Amino acid sequence: MRIVHIKYCTLCLLLLIIAKQAQAIFYDEPKVVYIQPLGHVEKSDINMVKSAIEHFYHYKCIVKTEVNFTRDILADSKTRYEANRILSKYNTNENLLILTGKDIACANPERHSTEWGIFGLGYRPGKTCVISTFRLKRNASAQLLHSRLTKVCLHEIGHNLGLNHCTSGDKRCFMNDARGTIKAVDQEQIFLCEKCRKALST
Ligand SMILES: [Zn+2]
Numbered sequence: 001m002r003i004v005h006i007k008y009c010t011l012c013l014l015l016l017i018i019a020k021q022a023q024a025i026f027y028d029e030p031k032v033v034y035i036q037p038l039g040h041v042e043k044s045d046i047n048m049v050k051s052a053i054e055h056f057y058h059y060k061c062i063v064k065t066e067v068n069f070t071r072d073i074l075a076d077s078k079t080r081y082e083a084n085r086i087l088s089k090y091n092t093n094e095n096l097l098i099l100t101g102k103d104i105a106c107a108n109p110e111r112h113s114t115e116w117g118i119f120g121l122g123y124r125p126g127k128t129c130v131i132s133t134f135r136l137k138r139n140a141s142a143q144l145l146h147s148r149l150t151k152v153c154l155h156e157i158g159h160n161l162g163l164n165h166c167t168s169g170d171k172r173c174f175m176n177d178a179r180g181t182i183k184a185v186d187q188e189q190i191f192l193c194e195k196c197r198k199a200l201s202t
């Protein structure tokens with residue numbers, strides 16, 4: 001009886017695998033991006049990110065349970081968090097966007113700074129990016145924050161998908177290098193220029 005039972009289970013398992021593969025082929029399941037709140041993040045900010053990714057990239061977003069800040073991701077000044085340390089700590093095989101309300105920074109040799117405050121950072125290509133609303137919220141109405149957060153989010157996911165910074169000269173393209181200035185982000189639109197669009201599809 002025991003052997004029969006094992007055979008039955010093996011067959012079920014096999015049928016399940018075949019069915020899953022058929023489903024993936026015929027229904028083309030959307031890719032999943034997990035949103036990981038790091039520390040307390042406003043629900044409205046999470047929803048903005050979710051809707052930006054779902055509308056533009058047509059990915060399905062799943063929000064994870066908030067995780068707490070730890071000392072190992074602090075920047076050397078201990079006054080904010082180091083974006084590269086956050087990325088390497090949370091990098092896994094799943095697509096992950098880490099969202100935080102705290103300030104993040106990374107080294108910027110161009111500006112001779114070891115701790116340059118940034119809006120976001122993402123592996124290129126890769127699966128993990130981190131976005132901070134801290135600088136995006138400065139002097140911003142709800143509408144302006146929505147626009148900024150959407151563009152930064154699409155920009156970092158663009159890096160994960162292998163896109164470099166835009167070289168077309170079109171200031172509307174959200175893949176422009178903001179170089180840490182909010183003015184550059186505000187000049188952009190929820191728009192990907194033809195050059196970047198082509199790079200994304202190849
Ligand atoms: Zn572009």
Ligand SMILES: [Zn+2]
Pocket residue numbers: 155159165176177
């Ligand atoms: Zn960038």
